[in-house]
Amino acid sequence: MSRVVVIVGASSGIGRATAREFAERGDRLVLAARATTTLAEVRAECADVDVLTVPTDVTEPGALDALADAAIERFGRIDVWVHTAAVMAYGRFDELPGRVFDQVVRTDLLGAAGSVRVALRHFRAAGAGTVVLTGSVLGHITAPNMSAYVASKWGLQGLVRTVQQELRDSPEIRLCLVNPGSVDTPVYQQAANYLGRVGRPPPPVASPHRVARAIVNCVDRPRREVSVGRLNVVMRVGFTVLPGVYDILVGPLMRLAGLSGRSIAANDGSVFAPNPAGEAVRGGHLPDLRQLVSGPAGAVGAALRRRFG
Template sequence: MSRVVVVVGASSGIGRATARAFAERGDRLVLAARATTTLAEVRAECAEVRAECADVDVLTVPTDVTVPGALEALADAALDRFGRIDVWVHTAAVMAYGRFDELPERVFDQVVRTDLLSAAGSVRVALRHFRAAGAGTVILTGSVLGHITAPYMSAYVASKWGLQGLVRTVQQELRDSPQVRLCLVNPGSVDTPVYQQAANYLGRIGRPPPPVAGPQRVARAIVDCVDRPRREISVGRLNVLLRAGFTVLPGVYDVLVGPLMRAMGLSGRPTVAHDGSVFTPNPAGEAVRGGHLPDLRQLLAGPASAVGAALRRRLG
């Protein structure tokens, strides 16, 4: 029996890959994102991967998750069309680069509103229905940056740390409802367009530091959570190592993270200050991949020298 799956943030990156992955399984989909034209493209992609089906049931609902009542309206649309919701996936996220004191307050607040408060809103709406139904799965996408920190990404890091705390708290509250599950998928670096789409007040375009995973890998982890729900899943070869270094050797971590971020997490391409897609979607920049994986050799060229220089300054 096919499930009814809501995917919030389905227009790009992990959300778009996740929509395709559920379509391949024959699930009925409710796809939500800000850009109407992009949603139509994703619906067509889902129909294509299910070409053997006579009728692909995909509902698209243009949704700005930061607008009050938008998530409730999304749930109502799903129920009107399908009569139930089995899985709710929230992947919507935006990003901003800049030193904390130089990042406009309105940009910081909007990133937190999108990445943390809207995720909380999704959990609230989904749980209302799942508790009444007696079962259901909520899956959120966090980040390894919910366990560690990195300079120039204060709003995103604050959001992901907040999301980590929210999920753990709600999981404790759900112990009396074993058939209602809340899962958190924490990727490391992923090849998505979010870096190019980010607001930027730093002067250099961001990029995912290596090693970089494909969004389809994260999508598979999300789909797997439906069949085998887990409290938290880490996707990324270095996630455990980064968390260990942050916790066990905080002084060393703080010495190295700045040079490594500048060498590996920022490109050499300059940019003027801009808001990116934080407030308004950019359909032209939305895709499954961000085109970062082919550049891994270039990304790996500078880290060793950056680490060496940082250690020499530390020991000098």
């Protein structure tokens, strides 16, 4: 029997790639995001399965409850709840407007907490279910000029660990956290920016499809936490074991690898409102290997797709 999967943040990046992955498995989908037009595009991409789209702003009171109600009304149950919705802001902490900082935390931390709360209410009543959240390697380390995002991901790490402890009495209810490093999504270009230079993911950069597969794998074989990124462990060890060295290096490295040379005027990006024109699966930071290795590459192409997304 196909699963009923709710995906919050399905209009772009990891969430959009995740919708495609579940659709390929024949699962029924409830897709939620702020942009109605983009949700329609994702629905068309998943046309082979039954899809319900529900425009949802996770910062609006009652929005996630309404999303769950819509899913139950349409499909009668919820089996999986995936939360990928996130926004980002660049800027020195004391120069980043407080309203921007607060909205990033409201979206990335409180929105995710709201998803967990609503999902668990339904799963406790049903006796089973899986929640998957997307965190970040920045939930274990820090980087300058990203204070709101880092604070949110550290908070999410603590929330997940606490709720996992509270779920020990309910072994059929699983809470999983997928922590990617840099990912080729549009979130960097869509970010609020008070730094003057457009952000980009520092290498090595993973494809959103690779993260999406990790999310689906967590549903098939639940794990408490999954890391996606070749250097995640190295960065975490450096941050913990050599904090002085890490702090000396992280600033110059972020300026070199985490910011492009393109100037940008101060703006709020998509923090307060969606920008459908900028939403896509990929952010253009990696070549699309699915296209590059198609055709006569044959087995080599298939191997590369499995490895890199």
